[in-house]
Structure formats: C-alpha cells, structure tokens
C-alpha cells in the first residue's frame with residue numbers, strides 16, 4: 001500500500017482485536033467497547049509484523065512531526081475521522097543548572113499541546129475513534145485537564161459532552177471546559193464520586209463513558225508519548241522516566257509503546273526504568289508497590305496541590321504496577337511542600353514554569369538521587385504534563401505610584 005505523507009488519505013489499520021489487560025480474553029475491534037467482562041481496561045492489539053513491513057523509521061522521519069506521524073500504530077481506520085487541533089511534537093528541554101553534577105536531566109514539555117496538557121493526546125485519539133464508531137454523547141469525570149481536552153475535541157467533532165469535576169478543580173479548568181462547548185458541573189466529592197455519576201448516567205441516559213481507561217483508545221493516544229520520545233531521542237531511550245501518576249494512562253501507554261517498538265526491532269537494548277510519582281496525600285500505587293500487591297486499595301481522604309494526580313483509585317492499577325515492576329522501576333511519593341519548592345526552583349533558576357504534577361516528578365528525581373535509587377550517571381526524563389500557567393500562581397502585587405517622583409533607591413538590593 002502506498003502511504004501518503006500529508007494529508008493522510010487512506011489509513012492502513014493494523015488493529016487485530018482488543019484484549020482484556022487482566023484476563024487476556026479477546027473482543028472485536030470496530031465496535032463500541034468499554035471495559036472487559038472482568039471490569040478491567042481493554043488494550044488494542046496490532047499486527048506488528050504488518051506495521052514493520054509497511055513503515056520504516058525513515059518514512060516516519062519524512063512526515064510532519066506530531067501524533068499522527070505514528071498513524072500505523074494508532075487505531076483510526078479512516079482519515080476523515082481524525083479530529084485534530086494541530087498536535088505538535090513536544091520539546092525536550094534540558095535543565096543543566098539543576099543537574100547537580102548527575103547525569104542529564106530533561107523535561108518533556110507536554111504543556112505545549114492543544115488545551116495546554118497531554119490529555120490532548122489521549123482525547124485526540126479517543127474522540128477520533130468515538131466519531132468513527134458513531135458515538136454522539138460522551139460523559140466524563142475529570143480533575144480538569146481531561147475535561148478540557150474532551151470539550152475541545154468533541155466540540156470540533158460535533159459530539160455532545162457532559163463533564164463532572166470535583167468542587168475544588170482549578171477555576172481555569174472548569175471555565176475552559178465550559179468555554180469549549182461542554183456542559184460542566186462541580187460535584188461535592190472526588191473524581192471517583194464524579195465517576196459514579198457518569199457510570200449511572202451511562203445506564204440512565206445512554207452516555208458513552210470516557211473515564212480514564214474505561215474505553216480502549218485514550219491509552220493509544222497517550223502511547224504516542226513513548227513513540228515520540230523514542231523518535232526524538234534517535235530511538236535510544238533514557239535510563240529513567242519519572243511520570244506523575246494518576247490513572248496511569250501515560251505510564252501504561254508509554255510502556256505499551258516500548259513493547260511494540262521492541263517487538264518490531266526498532267528499539268534494542270534496555271528499556272527505561274519507569275518511576276510512578278504520586279503525592280504523599282494520595283499514593284495508592286506507592287502503597288501497593290511497597291506491599292507487593294497486584295491491585296491498589298482506595299486511598300482515603302485524598303489531598304494534594306497536584307490535582308491531576310489526585311486519583312484515589314485506578315481501574316488500571318495492575319497495569320501501572322506491572323509496567324513499573326517489569327521495567328525495574330519503582331513508585332515514590334513526594335510532599336506538597338517539596339512539589340511547591342521544586343516548582344519555584346525550576347522556574348526561578350531555569351525559567352521553566354512546571355505544573356504542580358510536573359514539579360512532583362522533579363521532587364521525586366531529587367529524592368531518588370539523594371536516596372541512591374538512581375545512578376549519578378543516569379539520563380533522566382521528567383514529564384511536565386500541563387502548562388504551568390493553567391494553575392493558580394503566587395501573588396505578585398507590588399505597585400508603583402506614577403503620579404509622584406519615583407524613589408529609585410527602592411530598586412537596589
């Protein structure tokens with residue numbers, strides 16, 4: 001089959017079927033699917049040999065950078081179903097002043113994507129698939145960024161959306177969701193309480209439930225972080241990846257990407273150690289990792305300033321834990337104070353305004369170095385998943401009265 005560069009006329013699809021991530025039983029692709037019979041996430045399976053025969057690293061390099069560059073690894077069958085807002089290849093930015101003489105420290109800045117967060121990757125692919133499958137109404141619980149990305153892509157696709165946020169979701173998120181055409185409500189509970197409203201609405205109203213990992217395609221969108229990272233680094237991955245883990249879509253997706261690339265021989269050598277970073281006030285995955293269990297218990301009274309990782313229970317817990325363990329990585333939590341200090345340090349010293357979740361990965365890197373969990377020669381990548389300007393910032397309220405002579409001495413010291 002002849003592949004076109006851009007626009008992408010015909011999309012060859014290599015999807016073979018869907019598979020329960022826990023039990024391994026199969027489900028047909030091309031029809032609307034939610035969770036597996038066991039109530040667990042479905043993973044998209046591909047004819048990887050077919051992909052390897054139809055595309056090379058060279059073909060990929062000739063295409064416009066961004067998510068659709070990797071279209072053979074994605075599930076959309078018809079190009080006209082692609083809903084895009086101009087997803088870019090996000091940059092890797094090194095922060096040399098803060099490396100402390102250790103190995104290289106890079107930030108992958110996902111805040112540059114449409115709607116200012118990496119949720120755009122997952123929702124770009126999931127909404128494209130919803131369009132392809134003829135879904136007309138979508139509902140979602142969100143801590144903010146996923147709802148914003150859903151609102152944007154769904155409005156563009158002409159799909160109706162109902163979005164439910166915890167009451168203390170950052171103001172800018174709730175407003176951007178509404179501004180981008182979704183109907184949005186604040187709920188006096190946490191994200192799992194919002195999830196329950198969506199689950200019941202699915203029964204009562206026939207909504208399609210686009211909660212994290214409760215349909216198969218957001219993972220595929222997030223998987224492009226792994227494909228892109230490999231591509232960007234010359235198909236040689238870093239030693240360690242620090243990922244702020246809420247529902248874990250990105251960590252699971254990247255690990256899936258690495259397996260797929262490895263199985264077609266595009267990656268050789270060791271894969272990165274995956275570090276799941278959580279906040280002390282909401283660390284179910286860290287607790288399960290320490291206790292050696294496959295599933296995580298619901299975390300009571302979850303709280304942290306990093307709203308995106310305030311997820312007390314994750315339906316894909318076993319997939320996160322599996323990836324972390326298989327990669328030789330670990331799970332670690334950091335305090336809100338170290339998140340705030342890290343955010344301040346990286347902004348003041350390197351001019352890089354992280355989001356709180358991104359700052360959590362920086363705090364975890366520092367803690368890991370101090371505790372000897374990583375080698376001082378390790379090349380590390382932190383994920384900054386959203387633009388720092390989407391979050392409340394500390395006040396800056398010094399003023400000047402321009403109607404009286406200015407005392408310039410005030411600028412000294």
Ligand SMILES: *Cc1c(COP(=O)(O)O)cnc(C)c1O
Pocket residue numbers: 117119145146212244245246247248249250251308309355357358385386
């Ligand atoms: C959603 C989100 C996360 C967590 O991502 P998952 O892949 O669901 O674990 C982290 N940071 C920010 C800013 C987010 O919006």
